[in-house]
Amino acid sequence: MSRLVVISNRVADPRKAAAGGLAVALGESLQQTGGLWFGWSGTIVEDGPTGEGELHKQQAGKVTLATLDLSREDHDSYYLGYSNKVLWPVFHGRLDLANFESNYIGGYRRVNQLFARKLLPLLKDDDILWVHDYHLIPLAAELRAMGCRQRIGFFLHIPLPPQITIAAIPQHEWLMRSLFAYDLVGLQAEQDVEHFRRYVINEAQGQALDGDHFRAWGQTLRASAFPIGIDVDEFNALAAAKESRDMFETMRREYSQRRLLLGIDRLDYSKGIPQRVQAFRELLANYPENRRSATLIQIASPTREDVDAYGDIRRELESLCGAINGDYGELDWMPVRYIHRVVARKRVPGLCRAAAVGLVTPLRDGMNLVAKEYIAAQDPDDPGVLVLSRFAGAAEQLKEALLVNPYDTHGTAETLQQALQMPLAERRVRHQRLLERVREQDVHWWRRSFLEALREAPAER
Numbered sequence: 001m002s003r004l005v006v007i008s009n010r011v012a013d014p015r016k017a018a019a020g021g022l023a024v025a026l027g028e029s030l031q032q033t034g035g036l037w038f039g040w041s042g043t044i045v046e047d048g049p050t051g052e053g054e055l056h057k058q059q060a061g062k063v064t065l066a067t068l069d070l071s072r073e074d075h076d077s078y079y080l081g082y083s084n085k086v087l088w089p090v091f092h093g094r095l096d097l098a099n100f101e102s103n104y105i106g107g108y109r110r111v112n113q114l115f116a117r118k119l120l121p122l123l124k125d126d127d128i129l130w131v132h133d134y135h136l137i138p139l140a141a142e143l144r145a146m147g148c149r150q151r152i153g154f155f156l157h158i159p160l161p162p163q164i165t166i167a168a169i170p171q172h173e174w175l176m177r178s179l180f181a182y183d184l185v186g187l188q189a190e191q192d193v194e195h196f197r198r199y200v201i202n203e204a205q206g207q208a209l210d211g212d213h214f215r216a217w218g219q220t221l222r223a224s225a226f227p228i229g230i231d232v233d234e235f236n237a238l239a240a241a242k243e244s245r246d247m248f249e250t251m252r253r254e255y256s257q258r259r260l261l262l263g264i265d266r267l268d269y270s271k272g273i274p275q276r277v278q279a280f281r282e283l284l285a286n287y288p289e290n291r292r293s294a295t296l297i298q299i300a301s302p303t304r305e306d307v308d309a310y311g312d313i314r315r316e317l318e319s320l321c322g323a324i325n326g327d328y329g330e331l332d333w334m335p336v337r338y339i340h341r342v343v344a345r346k347r348v349p350g351l352c353r354a355a356a357v358g359l360v361t362p363l364r365d366g367m368n369l370v371a372k373e374y375i376a377a378q379d380p381d382d383p384g385v386l387v388l389s390r391f392a393g394a395a396e397q398l399k400e401a402l403l404v405n406p407y408d409t410h411g412t413a414e415t416l417q418q419a420l421q422m423p424l425a426e427r428r429v430r431h432q433r434l435l436e437r438v439r440e441q442d443v444h445w446w447r448r449s450f451l452e453a454l455r456e457a458p459a460e461r
């Protein structure tokens with residue numbers, strides 16, 4: 001059996017609970033198979049030489065972690081710059097937030113070359129490589145240029161936008177062409193595959209062949225949807241632990257006379273949090289029976305704070321929450337509880353179970369694992385209702401949720417009222433179907449189906 005080598009920007013000890021969907025899912029996958037997990041150490045070396053990362057190796061159960069430090073200059077241009085000021089906003093359809101500053105691309109290429117150079121000596125001939133996310137799109141091309149012939153798969157955790165939006169990136173042809181150095185490209189949703197198909201045909205003058213195979217720039221690969229899932233059993237074990245049960249009991253006591261609506265997100269402009277708070281405000285305005293009762297808890301964990309757009313969204317959200325509490329709050333009830341901190345993962349199941357409504361309303365999201373965690377956390381006899389954005393990748397699978405357009409404040413407020421009023425029988429039926437889907441297409445299914453497809457993909461090298 002060949003060894004699995006996972007490469008991602010973010011690496012976490014798989015035995016410890018991590019926040020952030022990618023780290024959680026990869027940790028759970030590697031726990032099953034063992035192998036090597038290679039990526040950035042999370043350390044920035046202030047005055048180290050540019051382009052030379054120190055390699056740290058550490059054993060975490062069956063998994064070897066091999067991580068690199070980055071110099072300040074490389075981190076700023078590769079991670080903050082090209083990854084999070086170019087690729088993240090463009091791939092989430094926010095061209096207005098993209099900053100196409102020319103020196104970012106140099107750092108992005110340099111770090112991908114550095115990763116390839118440091119990884120290559122660690123590889124065995126029959127390893128199977130699985131590269132993750134937008135930080136590392138050109139990694140396979142760099143590895144191939146250094147002689148790497150192993151099978152390499154790539155999984156994009158964020159959405160792939162329409163062809164015309166991709167084309168706004170000055171280096172789009174180089175980026176998309178470098179995807180063809182992989183043997184398999186995995187995307188979150190069928191819609192992303194459709195966007196890939198249109199790019200290949202219309203922009204690269206390539207061909208769509210049978211069975212999700214594509215040919216362009218003299219190379220063939222397969223590009224298919226592999227929607228990422230959660231580890232339901234691991235999540236249930238967290239739910240049964242003391243921290244989670246305590247959290248549930250506390251919330252249930254505190255909100256026994258009230259209805260709880262819950263959002264858990266990184267404070268990212270893609271998550272649609274201000275729009276959600278506006279919709280909640282409209283709910284209170286249009287349906288006064290919810291005043292003194294409905295309470296929105298919004299966990300907005302800090303993320304990428306060195307990127308300006310994230311500071312802006314924080315100020316916007318704080319001002320909105322302040323205004324709604326000022327306008328509607330009473331001495332014994334505040335409509336919004338906004339928390340700008342990470343909630344420990346072991347508390348997430350208890351918090352979700354206590355909420356009558358789970359709010360997952362991103363403007364755009366690759367998948368959104370919180371949507372699946374909310375379903376897994378519910379009491380099947382008295383489940384809450386998931387309100388889900390049609391623009392989250394999860395919406396392709398979770399059709400029995402109440403789907404909303406998060407840009408439509410009025411429509412979302414109406415749906416919140418529908419969720420709060422939904423009869424028990426309907427809640428049970430919807431929840432049962434959703435839970436089946438979350439269980440069937442869990443994180444193990446995701447890993448297995450991707451790796452099987454990678455083993456079978458046409459390998460041209």
Ligand SMILES: O=P(O)(O)OC[C@H]1O[C@H](O[C@H]2O[C@H](CO)[C@@H](O)[C@H](O)[C@H]2O)[C@H](O)[C@@H](O)[C@@H]1O
Nearest residue numbers: 010020021022133157158228365366367368369
């Ligand atoms: O590593 P950070 O910059 O701190 O950001 C955290 C992660 O955010 C993104 O997550 C995505 O992956 C999830 C799992 O597939 C998916 O459910 C979600 O919709 C995506 O936004 C990012 O893609 C990761 O690389 C980051 O580690």
Ligand SMILES: O=c1ccn([C@@H]2O[C@H](COP(=O)(O)OP(=O)(O)O)[C@@H](O)[C@H]2O)c(=O)[nH]1
Nearest residue numbers: 019020021022266301342343345368369370
């Ligand atoms: O304060 C927080 C915020 C998020 N999470 C976890 O981080 C992951 C977020 O993944 P998702 O796919 O929803 O979004 P991402 O942050 O990766 O874009 C989920 O497992 C959450 O339970 C957490 O444990 N604490």
